[in-house]
Amino acid sequence: xxxxxxxxxxxxxxxxxxxxxxxxxxxxxxxxxxxxxxxxxxxxxxxxxxxxxxxxxxxxxxxxxxxxxxxxxxxxxxxxxxxxxxxxxxxxxxxxxxxxxxxxxxxxxxxxxxxxxxxxxxxxxxxxxxxxxxxxxxxxxxxxxxxxxxxxxxxxxxxxxxxxxxxxxxxxxxxxxxxxxxxxxxxxxxxxxxxxxxxx
Amino acid sequence: xxxxxxxxxxxxxxxxxxxxxxxxxxxxxxxxxxxxxxxxxxxxxxxxxxxxxxxxxxxxxxxxxxxxxxxxxxxxxxxxxxxxxxxxxxxxxxxxxxxxxxxxxxxxxxxxxxxxxxxxxxxxxxxxxxxxxxxxxxxxxxxxxxxxxxxxxxxxxxxxxxxxxxxxxxxxxxxxxxxxxxxxxxxxxxxxxxxxxxxxxxxxxxxxxxxxxxxxxxxxxxxxxxxxxxxxxxxxxxxxxxxxxxxxxxxxxxxxxxxxxxxxxxxxxx
Numbered sequence: 504x505x506x507x508x509x510x511x512x513x514x515x516x517x518x519x520x521x522x523x524x525x526x527x528x529x530x531x532x533x534x535x536x537x538x539x540x541x542x543x544x545x546x547x548x549x550x551x552x553x554x555x556x557x558x559x560x561x562x563x564x565x566x567x568x569x570x571x572x573x574x575x576x577x578x579x580x581x582x583x584x585x586x587x588x589x590x591x592x593x594x595x596x597x598x599x600x601x602x603x604x605x606x607x608x609x610x611x612x613x614x615x616x617x618x619x620x621x622x623x624x625x626x627x628x629x630x631x632x633x634x635x636x637x638x639x640x641x642x643x644x645x646x647x648x649x650x651x652x653x654x655x656x657x658x659x660x661x662x663x664x665x666x667x668x669x670x671x672x673x674x675x676x677x678x679x680x681x682x683x684x685x686x687x688x689x690x691x692x693x694x695x696x697x698x699x700x701x702x703x
Numbered sequence: 704x705x706x707x708x709x710x711x712x713x714x715x716x717x718x719x720x721x722x723x724x725x726x727x728x729x730x731x732x733x734x735x736x737x738x739x740x741x742x743x744x745x746x747x748x749x750x751x752x753x754x755x756x757x758x759x760x761x762x763x764x765x766x767x768x769x770x771x772x773x774x775x776x777x778x779x780x781x782x783x784x785x786x787x788x789x790x791x792x793x794x795x796x797x798x799x800x801x802x803x804x805x806x807x808x809x810x811x812x813x814x815x816x817x818x819x820x821x822x823x824x825x826x827x828x829x830x831x832x833x834x835x836x837x838x839x840x841x842x843x844x845x846x847x848x849x850x851x852x853x854x855x856x857x858x859x860x861x862x863x864x865x866x867x868x869x870x871x872x873x874x875x876x877x878x879x880x881x882x883x884x885x886x887x888x889x890x891x892x893x894x895x896x897x898x899x900x901x902x903x904x905x906x907x908x909x910x911x912x913x914x915x916x917x918x919x920x921x922x923x924x925x926x927x928x929x930x931x932x933x934x935x936x937x938x939x940x941x942x943x944x945x946x947x948x949x950x951x952x953x954x955x956x957x958x959x960x961x962x963x964x965x966x967x968x969x970x971x972x973x
Binding site for chain 1: 781789793796798864877
């Protein structure tokens with residue numbers, strides 16, 4: 504569920520890339536606004552954002568504790584982060600390929616969906632696994648406001664009750680989860696990448 | 704016919720204007736293999752990009768079959784570009800797609816009505832409203848891609864990815880891709896400059912064959928004199944944003960009288 508919400512950053516990232524100066528559809532004002540929005544989102548540490556958006560959370564989901572409440576701040580924090588990752592993935596693309604598509608008469612939409620996204624896919628997959636890992640960290644923090652999960656266990660048992668072994672177990676579990684996501688992302692990205700030689 | 708009249712391109716940056724093309728006049732007949740030769744910085748890349756409006760000219764006109772293209776924008780511009788193929792020094796293939804998919808790209812993005820087939824006039828298409836938005840069907844694309852694979856002699860590599868091909872093979876894919884929509888003009892931007900001399904020869908041979916078979920007008924920009932001598936029937940020499948010599952390839956390169964031609968040709972060809 505949360506993984507799908509990650510994708511909210513995708514269109515923003517695409518827009519940020521194509522609207523920049525030298526992009527396929529320059530829109531300086533839009534680009535500036537997006538840039539500011541993304542930077543604001545990226546500059547507030549999650550633990551502070553978590554508390555700061557409590558009124559908004561109450562307005563939207565009606566409560567400030569529990570997993571649902573945590574989702575609000577998670578989205579607010581993750582969207583600009585993912586937007587930036589996507590934007591970077593697209594920017595790495597070789598400009599020549601885009602020029603070739605333009606020369607063939609491809610429209611902006613066709614360039615985005617038939618050239619930029621497919622060509623950047625391996626890099627986007629890596630970006631999304633990175634974002635997921637960051638979110639694992641965030642959800643652990645969200646455990647502090649009663650979002651449940653490993654963070655909650657670590658804090659209420661490990662910290663408040665001085666049960667060091669439980670703390671250790673949650674840490675080990677977190678490490679395992681992160682490792683899994685990372686290697687899964689790498690595998691998938693490699694599998695999707697056709698820029699290798701010698702095999703089909 | 705392509706008629707370029709007083710074409711000027713000025714790049715404007717913060718505090719200076721850079722004139723890259725200064726009142727260029729060129730006439731290219733249908734079926735020509737037309738060379739534009741000059742050193743790097745002479746403006747030839749900009750010139751060729753003006754022909755499909757990847758660069759917008761500052762002033763002057765470019766007429767293709769009597770229609771000034773420099774005013775085109777939006778849908779009309781996309782339409783125009785579909786009639787002009789282009790290949791590049793660095794091939795610019797889609798690295799995540801195999802050879803077949805690369806060649807098919809141009810066909811996938813256009814409606815059938817933009818595709819000119821001999822024996823069927825444009826009116827024939829537009830009267831059939833059915834054709835208006837119809838895209839190519841899979842088997843139609845397959846047939847055209849098969850034709851092109853045979854043309855560029857890459858049948859056995861059809862399911863390979865560009866990373867698995869040599870430079871010459873990549874350029875063949877690019878040529879097939881550019882020709883997929885049967886353009887009337889093919890622009891070659893330093894198409895052989897990244898290739899060794901043997902591969903260059905085979906690519907030039909292929910371009911010549913294509914020109915003879917399909918009568919497509921080919922415009923070649925290059926800094927290599929042997930490329931021009933090998934395939935071009937006409938040539939202009941571009942130096943410091945201006946045309947300094949033009950005529951048939953033979954004339955230009957043997958014309959002792961023209962001091963500037965000698966100087967320019969001498970400077971980088973001896």
